[in-house]
Each structure stands twice: as structure tokens, then as C-alpha cells.
Amino acid sequence: MTDDLPVRMIDGRVVTKPGVGPVAMVWLPVDGQVIAKIPPRKGNRRWLHETVGIRSPEFNGDRWNLPRSSLVRLITAAVDRYGFIVLYRDMSRLSKCTRACLEATGVECHCSCLGAHHGQDAASWFKRAGNAVVADRGEWTRTAVVYGARGSDANATVYDGQLAGERYRVDREGRRNWPTAADFMCASCATVRASVWDHCHTHGFVRAPLCNRCNTRYWLGWRPRHGRTTHSRNLDESYYRWCPKHIDTRRRCSA
Incomplete structure (x- = not known):
């Protein structure tokens, strides 16, 4: 049950149980770069560069602007580092959910299922631990998905x-x-x-x-x-x- 999860979404907010440290949060807009907000810690740039494999991570205020191609690697590495990661994802209502969605190996999705089935047939190193719709903007919807270790x-x-x-x-x-x-x-x-x-x-x-x-x-x-x-x-x-x-x-x- 999602109520037993150490990290879960309640009314659009990230709630962690006592004893659980801070988790990373990532926003995947419909277009453009991935926006990541990770717990401040010495060595974050080195971690993004050497572990996640991002050549030039860009820090802007309290968040990182990262290439979309790094998303799956970022989630895998963040799960190993923090235990959980929350992915906010903007998805179109117009595109149709197909078999390609079910067999996808990544986490990016813009189909009508709003990510409910995306990649569920694919083997990966993390799993969906819970999700919730946090915003409805008509043509697109923002969902928040919690990923944890498989x-x-x-x-x-x-x-x-x-x-x-x-x-x-x-x-x-x-x-x-x-x-x-x-x-x-x-x-x-x-x-x-x-x-x-x-x-x-x-x-x-x-x-x-x-x-x-x-x-x-x-x-x-x-x-x-x-x-x-x-x-x-x-x-x-x-x-x-x-x-x-x-x-x-x-x-x-x-x-």
C-alpha cells in the first residue's frame, strides 16, 4: 500500500516518513531541459559529471539544468544515492498510448495514459513507488511519480x-x-x-x-x-x- 511507503505524495506534496533523508526532485517539462533539485551537498557537480555522465551540468540558483538524454541515468543514480526520487512530468492528453509506450525503456512519456503504463513491461533498475496528478492544465497534465529501488x-x-x-x-x-x-x-x-x-x-x-x-x-x-x-x-x-x-x-x- 502506498501509505506504507517511506516517500509518498499527499495533496501534491512530497511527504517522507521520520528517519528518511531528503530526496531528489526532477521536473520533465513538455519541451526543453530536465530541471533537477537535489539536496545540497559538497560534490554534487562531480557526482553529476562523473557518476551520471553529464559533461557540463549547469547550476542555476538552487537547481540544475540537465540534458533530457540523461534522465534515466539520473533516476538510476539518484535512487542509489538517496533511496527515492520524485519525478514531476508534464504530459500531453492528445497523443495515443501504444505498445511502444508499454515497451519503453525510459521514463519520458507524453501519451494519453499520462504515464500510468509507460515502461511497465520494461526491465529497469528502479520501480514506480507511487504517483499522483498534481496539476491539470487542459492540454497537458502534470503528474508526480515516486521511484525507488527495484x-x-x-x-x-x-x-x-x-x-x-x-x-x-x-x-x-x-x-x-x-x-x-x-x-x-x-x-x-x-x-x-x-x-x-x-x-x-x-x-x-x-x-x-x-x-x-x-x-x-x-x-x-x-x-x-x-x-x-x-x-x-x-x-x-x-x-x-x-x-x-x-x-x-x-x-x-x-x-
């Missing part, structure tokens, strides 16, 4: 380096043979199922599958004023060893 129906197992030595990728081709993070238990707290792939920002290698809580614990600190609960006592940082250069450099890899 789950798994298999029993979670202990991660044993299945992606050891792999470079972190957010493009479809690069993740073709990757298992889903949710196939494993969180490599840090070992108490819940993982949901995202963590990677070393210093060297660019996949480290291990983590739950959302463990994946975000370093960024704002586990302090009540930040709206986050205390992390598990089972916290284990040994998953850093899955970066092949972590031991060689004798220094801490970046979170």
Missing part, C-alpha cells in the same frame, strides 16, 4: 563480492548482468534486505548492497535535528574492502 522476490542472501572489481554504472547496458541489490542482505547492518548499490566515490568501484538507512548515514549524521533515527548497533564498515583500491591506498575511501 525489489526482489528471492530470499535475501549474504553478499559475497558478486560485483567485485566492477565499475559503478548507471546506464542500462552497464548494468545488464548485475543482480538486484535486493537479492542480498544489507552488507553494513546485516539486519534488513538491501535496496541500493553503494560505490566508492574516490575510485568508482561497486562496493556492496546496502539498505537506504545505511547508505545515507554519513551525509547528514544520525542526529535528531536532522530527523533521522540512531543507526543499528550492528553497523559494519568492512564492506569498504570491496573497493579493490581501498587496501592498496591505505586510506579511507569516500562514502
Whole structure:
């Protein structure tokens, strides 16, 4: 049920449950560039350039202007980084929903289904976690869709380096043979199922599958004023060893 989601839309507003950090928000207009508002953090430009693969991300006030071609990569990377992302999408009422919509591999849609069926037959690294219509402008409608990590129906197992030595990728081709993070238990707290792939920002290698809580614990600190609960006592940082250069450099890899 959508009421159980950590991030959901209520009356057009983004509402997060206690303990959930800030999420990224992206607006896809009918035409023009993607507008992204991501939580302010040191290294955002580097993340957009090196991880998402945007050559020259443009910062304007409190948001980023990004090419439309980067949208799927941005959502994939943001889900791994924040756990969830909200996509506001302007869609035309006039175009007809076709089989091409159902088999689409991206998230851009301008058909009459307003995105309800777009890409539902396609395999991807994120899933629709909830949606709501937030504005009606006659010829077009704006919807807000929450995307989160894709789950798994298999029993979670202990991660044993299945992606050891792999470079972190957010493009479809690069993740073709990757298992889903949710196939494993969180490599840090070992108490819940993982949901995202963590990677070393210093060297660019996949480290291990983590739950959302463990994946975000370093960024704002586990302090009540930040709206986050205390992390598990089972916290284990040994998953850093899955970066092949972590031991060689004798220094801490970046979170």
C-alpha cells in the first residue's frame, strides 16, 4: 500500500516518513531541459559529471539544468544515492498510448495514459513507488511519480563480492548482468534486505548492497535535528574492502 511507503505524495506534496533523508526532485517539462533539485551537498557537480555522465551540468540558483538524454541515468543514480526520487512530468492528453509506450525503456512519456503504463513491461533498475496528478492544465497534465529501488522476490542472501572489481554504472547496458541489490542482505547492518548499490566515490568501484538507512548515514549524521533515527548497533564498515583500491591506498575511501 502506498501509505506504507517511506516517500509518498499527499495533496501534491512530497511527504517522507521520520528517519528518511531528503530526496531528489526532477521536473520533465513538455519541451526543453530536465530541471533537477537535489539536496545540497559538497560534490554534487562531480557526482553529476562523473557518476551520471553529464559533461557540463549547469547550476542555476538552487537547481540544475540537465540534458533530457540523461534522465534515466539520473533516476538510476539518484535512487542509489538517496533511496527515492520524485519525478514531476508534464504530459500531453492528445497523443495515443501504444505498445511502444508499454515497451519503453525510459521514463519520458507524453501519451494519453499520462504515464500510468509507460515502461511497465520494461526491465529497469528502479520501480514506480507511487504517483499522483498534481496539476491539470487542459492540454497537458502534470503528474508526480515516486521511484525507488527495484525489489526482489528471492530470499535475501549474504553478499559475497558478486560485483567485485566492477565499475559503478548507471546506464542500462552497464548494468545488464548485475543482480538486484535486493537479492542480498544489507552488507553494513546485516539486519534488513538491501535496496541500493553503494560505490566508492574516490575510485568508482561497486562496493556492496546496502539498505537506504545505511547508505545515507554519513551525509547528514544520525542526529535528531536532522530527523533521522540512531543507526543499528550492528553497523559494519568492512564492506569498504570491496573497493579493490581501498587496501592498496591505505586510506579511507569516500562514502
